Amino acid sequence: MPGDEAPLAAYLVGLLQRAGLEAALVETPRGASRVGRAAAWGMLRGTGERPPLVLLSHLDTVPVDAERWHEDPFAGIERDGYVIGRGAQDAKGVAVIQLLALLELARREQPLARDVIFLATPDEESGGRNGAGWLVREHRSLLRGARFLLTEGGGVLHRPRGAPTWQVAVTEKSPCWLRITAKGPPGHSSVPSGADAVPRLLDALAAFRQLKDDVRVVPSVQRMFATLAPASPAADRRAFADLRRSLARDPAFRQRFLAQPAYAALVRDTTSLTVLEGGARTNVLPAEAAAHVDARLLPGSTCSDFATRVRQRVRAPGVAVETLLSFRSAASPIDSPLYRAVASVAQRRDPAAVVVPRVNAGFTDAHWFREIGIEAYGFVPRWHELGESRGVHGPNERISIENLERGIETLVEIVEELDRQDTT
Numbered sequence: 001m002p003g004d005e006a007p008l009a010a011y012l013v014g015l016l017q018r019a020g021l022e023a024a025l026v027e028t029p030r031g032a033s034r035v036g037r038a039a040a041w042g043m044l045r046g047t048g049e050r051p052p053l054v055l056l057s058h059l060d061t062v063p064v065d066a067e068r069w070h071e072d073p074f075a076g077i078e079r080d081g082y083v084i085g086r087g088a089q090d091a092k093g094v095a096v097i098q099l100l101a102l103l104e105l106a107r108r109e110q111p112l113a114r115d116v117i118f119l120a121t122p123d124e125e126s127g128g129r130n131g132a133g134w135l136v137r138e139h140r141s142l143l144r145g146a147r148f149l150l151t152e153g154g155g156v157l158h159r160p161r162g163a164p165t166w167q168v169a170v171t172e173k174s175p176c177w178l179r180i181t182a183k184g185p186p187g188h189s190s191v192p193s194g195a196d197a198v199p200r201l202l203d204a205l206a207a208f209r210q211l212k213d214d215v216r217v218v219p220s221v222q223r224m225f226a227t228l229a230p231a232s233p234a235a236d237r238r239a240f241a242d243l244r245r246s247l248a249r250d251p252a253f254r255q256r257f258l259a260q261p262a263y264a265a266l267v268r269d270t271t272s273l274t275v276l277e278g279g280a281r282t283n284v285l286p287a288e289a290a291a292h293v294d295a296r297l298l299p300g301s302t303c304s305d306f307a308t309r310v311r312q313r314v315r316a317p318g319v320a321v322e323t324l325l326s327f328r329s330a331a332s333p334i335d336s337p338l339y340r341a342v343a344s345v346a347q348r349r350d351p352a353a354v355v356v357p358r359v360n361a362g363f364t365d366a367h368w369f370r371e372i373g374i375e376a377y378g379f380v381p382r383w384h385e386l387g388e389s390r391g392v393h394g395p396n397e398r399i400s401i402e403n404l405e406r407g408i409e410t411l412v413e414i415v416e417e418l419d420r421q422d423t424t
């Protein structure tokens with residue numbers, strides 16, 4: 001739930017301190033929450049020859065729908081080789097892998113060439129402004145001039161046929177959240193005015209829904225599919241190799257591709273209507289009605305341009321559009337020591353593995369760090385069968401213990417490999 005991350009943050013700080021690492025509890029703004037909020041920070045010192053690496057996770061989760069869980073979502077039950085509970089994947093499981101990898105690295109005799117910083121923040125699921133965003137703004141010194149960062153957003157996709165793909169997120173679509181409001185005279189609904197808030201809102205939404213978004217293949221998406229092509233089913237191999245051309249010239253492929261929502265979201269600015277606010281009583285005309293739009297924009301589209309288009313579309317008396325949240329998306333390079341370190345460990349563990357620079361349709365806290373020039377990648381070494389990540393944000397979230405163990409080992413290898421790749 002949003003809020004109350006402080007006890008967990010304090011627990012993690014305790015584990016780090018008992019292992020002899022520098023660590024601190026950092027109190028963060030409460031925002032709308034009434035309970036304590038905090039981040040856990042820790043650091044394994046290296047020789048300081050190279051710039052630090054940050055291992056970032058978040059401690060908040062989305063709420064649970066307890067009816068649909070087979071177990072208590074907050075008991076951390078272990079059964080049949082799995083840990084079951086809210087956050088097992090997103091993202092307490094990430095914090096566990098990163099923390100245990102750090103403790104493992106602390107046992108080395110030779111120090112690493114860089115400091116490795118552990119950072120587990122609150123508020124990610126609500127947009128991170130009171131978590132990672134606030135820490136980057138108010139406590140930048142905690143990052144010690146870091147150049148690199150690893151966080152959630154990518155992992156290893158194990159496919160029944162074909163090579164496993166190591167998906168390293170290099171950029172994300174950017175959110176543009178809008179609120180469309182319609183005002184009208186309040187009063188008794190037995191005497192409607194003809195200019196009431198709810199019908200005005202419905203007209204605005206009908207106009208909004210006429211907005212059509214073109215298919216557009218941005219360079220990072222073109223590259224992602226070209227990288228995926230050799231390891232893809234034969235039917236898609238040629239089309240993926242040049243996605244832009246295939247979508248333009250091959251109607252059958254275009255139809256098949258766009259029919260998959262996860263693919264369609266990578267070649268379009270998407271718009272979802274989510275929240276509706278209106279009256280609370282059947283016989284009362286509300287003075288205001290509103291709807292929230294969650295738009296996700298491809299690199300190159302800006303929220304202000306998008307909001308302007310929406311405003312033009314819904315223009316009518318009493319109707320207004322405001323921006324609730326927006327940020328630009330930045331990309332991290334694939335020609336980077338950290339990206340190469342992940343690729344090199346992938347080849348070593350599985351010579352057939354394909355490493356894919358991924359564009360994510362959703363967003364994580366990575367953008368706060370990309371915005372200040374840190375090379376941030378969405379990659380945590382976890383192995384997912386197709387469909388296994390279903391529990392994320394849903395009921396019965398779980399992660400296998402084998403996955404946790406292999407994740408810790410692999411992350412240790414990646415951090416060690418980074419020292420070999422980053423020598424200039």
Ligand SMILES: [Zn+2]
Nearest residue numbers: 090091124152
């Ligand atoms: Zn998450």
